[in-house]
Amino acid sequence: MRLSDYFLPTLKENPSEAQIVSHRLMLRAGMVRQSSAGIYSWLPMGLRVLRKVEGIVRDEMDAAGCQEILMPAIQPAELWQESGRYEDYGKEMLRITDRHERAMLFGPTHEEVVTDIFRSSVRSYRDLPKNLYQIQWKFRDEVRPRFGVMRGREFFMKDNYSFDLDYAGALRSYNRMFVAYLRTFARLGLTPIPMQADSGAIGGDLSHEFIVLAETGESAVYCDRAWLETDPLELEIDYDADLQPIVDRWTQLYAATDDKHDPATCKVAPDRLFEGRGIEVGHIFYFGTKYSASMGAVVRDENGKDTAVEMGSYGIGVSRLVGAIIEASHDDAGIVWPEAVAPFRVGMINLRSGDEACDRACEALYGALAQADVAVLYDDRDERAGVKFAEMDLIGLPWQIVVGPRGVKTGSVELKERGSGEREELSSEAVLARLT
């Protein structure tokens, strides 16, 4: 992509409404624009990242045996009246009336809809287990949206729902999600820490929230240092096998947020205790028959008896993750994208657009990289070098290629790694070899 063609409205200064670093950088790097409180438009650069995150989440869900569906954003109130949550959910639910004066709502979550789908379609225990997911926009009319996309009212979420015959089956589903979540966040370049959680309004008795470390995160985190030394990706996972030992290994390590942490009773030795900050990006719940019982989602078991299915629900804040990744990975100059989610892998700066030798070197390299399927953003604009450097650092692409008159004379270009800041003078061929 040529930057001269790209819609990338960057800002030199911090917009006054943005207080936290990810919000500032997302606005400055031309990723999003606010529409109203907690509601954002995603511009090309932001959307590319959102899609990358979505893709990794989808990939891990599929690997864990879940099947993607897409439910309506607008739901009928009757379903929520059945489950009993229509009143309970309160003002956070955006309620809508259609032209026939029928009560509708913009879905804040989809337990009711998915349970309705399940009960109307599944009759036998032989059809279990099932685990259905969707990645879709949700709306929760938060009293106080803030922190940009980190706590918006409209947000992009992956939510899935497991259906099992009994508790043992539900636990297997829960464990699959537990492991899949750790893998997902690790693949996004984050350090996830699962914490035992209250199951809150969703109900049930088994729940973990997943917090990713970021110095600017809103919750304080206390955990065993062993968390930081464990890589969820190093294990080969067979989702059909018994995952309990893996989950046990993870859950026996101490981890707590500040409201649960008590220095007096904490058993971790002080030198093994990590104190940091983090952002909640996922939450998993087992809630048994809370919805299946109230909404009549039953299957015939092997004795010919109707039995309410055991359910769990699992959520990942996809749009929040974009902010969380920035919180976890940035410096004074701007964003530092992990390769897995970078909107483009490479940014190429032509320091002297219009100079024949520079243009020729850039075009050749640009063509070769495109040929090799490397996503490149080529800054071919007639701008000063300083502007190009500053903007390239701001948008945080993992690799920068700098082509200037000085190097072109000797047949070399500069390759800079955004994260470390390390630069090397190389030939175009060597750069190409390095990036492909």
Add this chain to the structure above:
RNA sequence: CGGAGUGUAGCUCAGCCUGGUAGAGCACCGUCUUCGGGAGGCGGGGGUCGGUGGUUCGAAUCCACUCACUCCGACCA
């Protein structure tokens, strides 16, 4: 929902206290010089000062109401 702020050019902000014909920097357009880390000169365009009402000869400025946004707290992916 309780508390606290802020709304003036695309962005960051000054002017408001003490009423008297709307300002700066950046951005944008033209032009010249410059050209390896957000350049400089000259010229130019752009604002019903969030909205409504009031006080006044006169309101960005004072008063009332209202809307929007932000921050702190309780809640949440």
